[in-house]
Amino acid sequence: LGEGVGIGLRKGDGALRAAFERALAALIADGRYDRIRAKYIPFDTK
Secondary structure, three states, rough: OOOOOOOOOOOOOHHHHHHHHHHHHHHHHHHHHHHHHHHHHOOOOO
């Protein structure tokens, strides 16, 4: 499967999944994701 990043959520927890996806989209949209990734992760995760 190669390198990657993952997160585990309960299959039936749609509300948590939706909240996580909204939060991640907001981080990506305003550039915070790239700043955090560059600081802590030495490889591209996209």
